[in-house]
Amino acid sequence: MTGYLLQAFIYLIAAVIAVPVARRLGLGSVLGYLIAGVIIGPVIGLVGDETIAIQHFAEFGVVMMLFLVGLELEPKMLWGMRHKLIGLGGLQVGLTTAAVTFIAMKLGQRWEVALTIGLLFSLSSTAIVLQTFSEKGLARTDGGKSAFSVLLLQDIAVIPMLAFIPLLAIPELVAAGEALAQSAEHHDELSLVAGLAPWAYVAIIASSIVAVIAAGHYLTRPLMRFVAAAGVRELFTATALMLVIGVAALMSLVGLSPALGTFLAGVVLANSEFRHELESNIGPFKGLLLGLFFITVGAGINFSVLADQFITIVSLTAGLMLLKGGVLFLLAQIFRIKKANGWLFTLSLAQAGEFGFVLLSFGSQNHVLAAPLVETLSLVVALSMFLTPTLFILYDKVILPRYQQTSNDQEADVIDDHGAVIIAGIGRFGQIVNRLLVNNNIPTVVVDHQAEQVELMRQINTKAYFGDATQPELLHTAGIEHAKAFVIAIDNRDEAVELTAYLRHTYPKLTILARAFDRGHSYLLRQAGANVIESETFHSALELGAATMREVGEHPFYVEQQKATYMDVERRSSDMMYQGWSEVDGDRRYDNNYRKLFMELEDNIRKAMQADRQHHLSKSDRAWTPPPKDYADKLDN
Template identity: 35%
Template sequence: MASASTHVSFLPPVLTFLSAAVIGVPIFRLIGQSAVLGYLVAGVVIGPFGFSLIAEPETAASVAELGVVLLLFIVGLELEISRLISMRRDIFGLGATQLLLCTIVLAGAGALFGLTPAASLVIGVALALSATAVALQLLEERGDLGTPYGGRAFAVLLFQDISVVAILALMPLLASTGSSGNDAWLGQALQSTATVGGALLAVVLVGRYGLNPFFSLLAASGAREVMTAAALLVVLGTAMLMEHVGLSMPMGAFLAGVLLAESNFRHQLEADIEPFRGMLLGLFFMSVGMSIDGGLLKSAWPALLGATAAAILIKVGLVASLFRLFGSPWLDAVRGAAILAPAGEFAFVLLPAGAELGLIDQPSTRFAVALAALTMLVGPVAAKALDGYLSRHRPEAAEHAPDQIESTEARVLVVGFGRFGQILTQVLLAEGISVTVIDKDVEQIRSASRFGFRIYYGDGTRLDVLRAAGVGRAELLCICVDDPQAALKIVDIVHEEFTAVRTYVRAYDRMHAVELMNRDVDYQLRETVESAIAFGRATLEGLGIPAEAAAATAQDVRKRDVARLVLQQAGALPEESRYMGGSPEIKPEPLTEPKRPSRALSTETRDIIGLERREAATRTLQPQDTPSDA
């Protein structure tokens, strides 16, 4: 059992981080800035340059890297392999050109200031890389990850993550001298390549053939917390494996996400991971803020601020030109370049590694690390300001640029794929409407695999699952679950969080329909009404009544039923006034006045009907009419 002193030493840093996030982020959001900037400034305040509330920032940084890992996993979940293949021109064309060109220009600038060729090259590469976490967070806040410029920015980030392993492998070659060193490096490189290839093949095979059965088995158990644990196990296990063979942990997590992108459990996994991702990513940004060298900033602030501005402007100019060359409009090119301007997380890996290999001296390393951190601090502000300026001066013709990436969003989100939902989706399927279906029954998911819909395992009564499934971007939500209380809960959540989404709901019975009407749903239908009326119409026809007359009678019953339901919802009928005041149910009443009273055909039936009539008579008595001796 942990001692009290252990708890005391553990809690203050946690409380410090939480307090900094709770105070800093809302302030920056209120003034219109990104949450990223709020985290970065909070890190500066609690770090060594501020109030020194955290004694060991390095420890926080090692834990915070998991935030980037989980972020890349969620991004991977949004990308099917087919979409990655369609992006190959941007990934290997634009991404490679950006990294090469920015490295050459930034390394040349370093050489002009007296750095050695090796130091210039390492610092140029470190600054040419972009901050994946910052860029994706900004794109997510804007909702632009699916836009053409957002897709190109992501392609560049993906190529940079892939290239890091090659850069780390080449740095020992750059530091080595003599042919023997080169031969040793070549053997190590070949061995490393074979190891990476084997690990990638193993991950792909397991992801392709093992993960879906694995999650199906866990889902059948009904233990939601086990699904969360399994999701973390897959993400962190793949990330650790990739790091062990030489790739980056974020790259491994991204690969795991891509392998699960077409899984039926995608939205549930995303909802389970999201809370961990958000907190750890915020911790990562704060750790970057804490890494800024306050002493160096005080002593060399003109040079640091000048270098920060120059690095951002150089990257914006170069990357915007490349975006334009690859087909983006100028406005989108500049927005994408601003997103990619801050130096990347891997700068904090490459620069210390270069110092250990003797490629960079310590003063230059300190300066470059501080420069990279400052670009991450200033970059979001510059991107926000530039985006605001471009929005005010955007031509009308560019207001709605054509989306070059195929949309994966569905027009209709259906919660519940039981007997009701299946028939509903048949109608949508016949019209070619894009549909996403959510159900927590594994068997229903399996039976839906032949419909061609996007269907995922998840609990539709959870806000995080609905959000992950894209309810905010759907035109219409159809709630087809067979649990009345669950349906009401979903309606309440959607009306509270997604006011623009229309709600069409399957009502279980008349009482449920009234409750739904009181919640102002856009449309509700009792599940048996239309089928029962159609059944009655067929019965009339079977008795020899002409089809037109049977149809007219059915339509008249339908109208009477709707009118009575509206009156019941308004509490305008005597028996319904008691219902609205708390009576447990609405009693069935005939829509047409009976021509004769009911007749009991047995003694037991007469007793039952007599009791019912006496109770009805008692209910209709007013309080002042009630006998005094009752």
């Protein structure tokens, strides 16, 4: 017992120290875990032979991760990915396998061995890539979505690979394996398909997949409701783990990938009302086990073998990553994954993956790969995974800034029309403003400094021009001398204030309307000379609060009355708050006096809300009622 506790403490303290340091240095948590594994394994020697056993346990983190990924994908969304899933993912696996097989045969390997190496090297690391995408917010980019499609196809492809590799068994290795089995006690893993005829094997696999889908659709929801009714939170956690472990065990018993099975279960449960509860319960286990998996990869690097075959292993690793990168870059061009997204797609998938270890072990057990070759290839897989975080750093520090700079250096468009209103910024805020004006026949000129955003607007038939609205020359060509109003909806706070000040000084008669990020930003814009300032969150938050009041039973008239009261108090207090803010400079603007004014505002709002109303409405009456019959006549008088 003491030994297990000490090992757990070593792994945890290595992660606790290495990961925060790596994050602060901008290296990412994955590289931190890998470095921690190298330090406690090959460097210091605090962990040893148990690393392989722990790695098999830690691989369950990958299983949990794919279950959570499945929860985010509705079946309709998965069907929408079919072209990239089959085309992009299928071509990547096929082309990489063919290229690696050809090179391995040229290096003297038998075709069976070469093909097995090609299959396992065609796979990439789902764990590292998705974890890094999540940390860096890259999952929703075009490059991230394309990479995910390939990773998903790779995980699916593991199934036919596991079925196909035993057919490549080499007679010499089979004979040696049988001799070894006769001289040693041999324990087989539990299996439901061992020794079955091919038709029976296919039938059991199909039945297992149908069982997972049917149980997820028809049995899981009643089970979750039953457990939730007990009101014991830890029981729900146990149920979530039971589902994941049960599906993974079933898939293993029939010889399929546990990760693929749990992904399928996640997709089935994507529309469940318990989805978010499942995510919150599984998430911590997934993160901990994935971290442990990365540590074991680092700790499993055999430095003695690496030292003996240093040139060979490094050359194979570099060659593999260059070859996969070349295939991926070619596919990026074919499927029009452009610019920085193409590089993200290429660099993120250029490594071998954790399923490579599985196929290496499986190939050895089925007499396809000899033990010395497995040891060498395991180091190639581990080293390529170890180098992957550095490729993400290369993307962040070198490639992405280069494309951003190229976008900034692009020449501004020639603006060939004028409008009554000029809008700077066509993001989520500026789009709504522009749409409202254009649909009411008010001509606009829209300018944005992000070329990709301008191109996106043009694709949906929204006229926009690329350029920097803070440049006087561009404003002149946009016809600012004849414009009635200028809307500032750019995302940069400081530039919005500077632009407001410039416009007010240069065009004093121009009406300036600006989007504010918060109260402090609105004060800066007001000080700079904006005529109308709207907070991007004020009205939406007020409407959501009003909707909440209606949903909990408040009468709609009463809700509208309270909403109007809130806006009235806020408007009357605005000048006083601004005056208090503007009387002092710099950091002292939010001193005790301002805080006192803010507290007075809160008190005024509370008093106004709680004041007696002229009309007391029944909270049980949820419907709008018409005005009295003589209401219009009284207005005329």
